[in-house]
Amino acid sequence: MATPHSSSGVLERLFKLNENKTTLRTEILAGITTFITMCYIIIVNPNILSATGMDHGAVFVATCIAAAVGCLVMGLLANYPIALAPGMGLNAYFAFSVCLGMHVPWQTALAAVFVSGLIFVLISFLRIREAIVNSIPMSLKFAIGGGIGLFLALIGLKNAGLVVHNDATLVGLGSLTKPEGLLTLLGFLMIVVLHHFRVRGAxxxxxxxxxxxxxLLGLNHIQGVVGEVPSIAPTFMQMDFKGLFTASMVGVIFVFFLVDLFDSTGTLVGVAHRAGLLQDGKLPRLKKALFADSSAIIAGAALGTSSTTPYIESASGVAAGGRTGLTAVVVAFLFLACLFFAPLAQSVPSFATAPALMFIGVLMIQGIVNIEWENITEAVPAFLTIVFMPFAYSIADGIAMGFISYALIKLFTGQGKTVPYMVWIIAVLWVIKFVAFSG
Incomplete structure (x- = not known):
């Protein structure tokens, strides 16, 4: 049986390859594997955020650099094989709920992301983060993920023209004869089949x-594959804090904070468990991992992208043998290498990224099977959370309805004392927001 080779020098001191029973070759292959499974974000994220008026090329550069920064900090500081990039769901909330839905300038929305990152840093060092996550009922955690999944799917279907406005029924089925819609369905089928056969990078x-x-059909024009790196100036340090501290924007900051709180913490623990890195059920060097997450959010906002978060796709690299931060560092350099592929990213139309949104929706909604559906006091708040996100076209409204209904239903069924104090606080804050600032 082969044993890991004796590594020496800088790599061994930084990543402790021998101690983690891995090799340089294994870590590089694991990094490549993780990158292949998550690099779709460099195409999807600019397409989503550019709907707000942000410069596509600048967002592309911000996406690559923010991902690289997050991966480098996670790899070098926390020594975990966990990669980070702008998160799906959070970018959709940024673009379609905050900027387009609430008519908030993207510069102000970036400031909200920046502040949410600062809050993350604060609670990470004060050890409040785990307490908050643990106090939220599991049914609402799973429901938030499921609702975001439906929200992403609706955006994908709308972008492809498969779901359209209908005066009589609010929404309706779009044309199934238009090539854009057919290509979207073909792309979705392709992802499903490739994923079934465990093809990495589906x-x-x-x-x-x-x-x-x-x-080939003349529906879009490929501008090239490799070219100059676009300027990041249109989005770099463009945060506008002047209109930030209103009741509505405080709510926006809270949603950025809450969604990323669940997403990042769950991903960190899940991937670490898959890699066998947990000790007595806890994650060693947790504070360093949380700092990597928080610093990536702040850096991403400064560069010009929505919240950066750990990716569950990191599990693919772990499955390939990744056990140390070297895996994440490899991913970081691959993201930086992508900076030269801006022409290709700018050539991708929305009907080509719509299947990705739909499939990610499938993955995110799977968690709702863990909700206690037989317990009506758990099922109804979860249901309201899930349905309000796509139907109200707002992740924030879905979260609000879930927390408010959970507190009220438990109270009027004689279970008020079982409701965690954090749920009461969040529910009351949302009620105040709706009553006093409904406009």
Whole structure:
């Protein structure tokens, strides 16, 4: 049986390869594997955020650099094989709920992301983060993920023209004869089949294939593959704090904070468990991992992108043998290498990224099977959380309805004392927001 080779020098001191029973080759391959499964974000994120008026090229650069910064800090400081990038769901909330839905300038929305990152740093050092996560009922945690999944799917279907406005029924089925819609369905089918056969990079493969087919049909124009790195100036340090501290924007900051709180903490623990890195059920060097997450959010906002968060796709690299931060460092350098592929990213149409949104929706909604559906006092708040997100076209409203209904239902069924204090605080804050600032 082969044993890990004796590593020496800087890499061994930084990552403790021998101690973690891994090798340089294994860590590099694991990093490549993780990158392939999550690199779709460099195409999808600019497409989503550019809907707000943000410069596509600048967002592309911000996405790559923010991901690289997050991966480097996670790898070098916390020594975990966990990669970070702008999060799906949070970018959709940023673009479609905050900027387009609430008519908030993207510069102000970036400031909200920046402040949420500062709050993360604060609670991470004060050890409040775990207490908050643990106090939120599991049914609401799973419901928030499921609701965001439906929200992403609706955005994908709308972008593809498969769901359209209907005066009589509010929404309706779009044309199934238009090539854009057919290509979206083909791309979705491609992702499902490739994922079933465990083909790594199923999402990015689908995006590139559908983009190529769309170009052949004359539906989009490929501007090139490799080119100059776009300027980041249009989004770099463009945060506007002047209009930030209103009741509505405080709510926005809270949603950025809350969603990323669940997403990042769950991903950190889940991937670490998969890698066998937990000790007595706890994550060693947790404070360093949380700092990596928080600093990536702050850096991303300064660069010009929505919240950066750990990616569950890191589990693919762990499955390939990644056990140390070297895996994350490899991912960081691959994201930086992508800076030269801006022309390709700018060539991808929305109907090519729509299948990715739909499939990520599938993955996110799977958690609702863990909700106690037989317990009506748990099921109803979870249901309201899930349905209000897509139907109200707002992640924030879904979270609000879930927390308010949970507190009230438990109270009027004689279970008020079982409601965690944090749920009461969040519910009351949302009620105040709706009553006093309904406009």
């Amino acid at each position: 999402i990015i493969i689908s995006i590139l294939v559908i983009t190529g087919l769309g170009s």
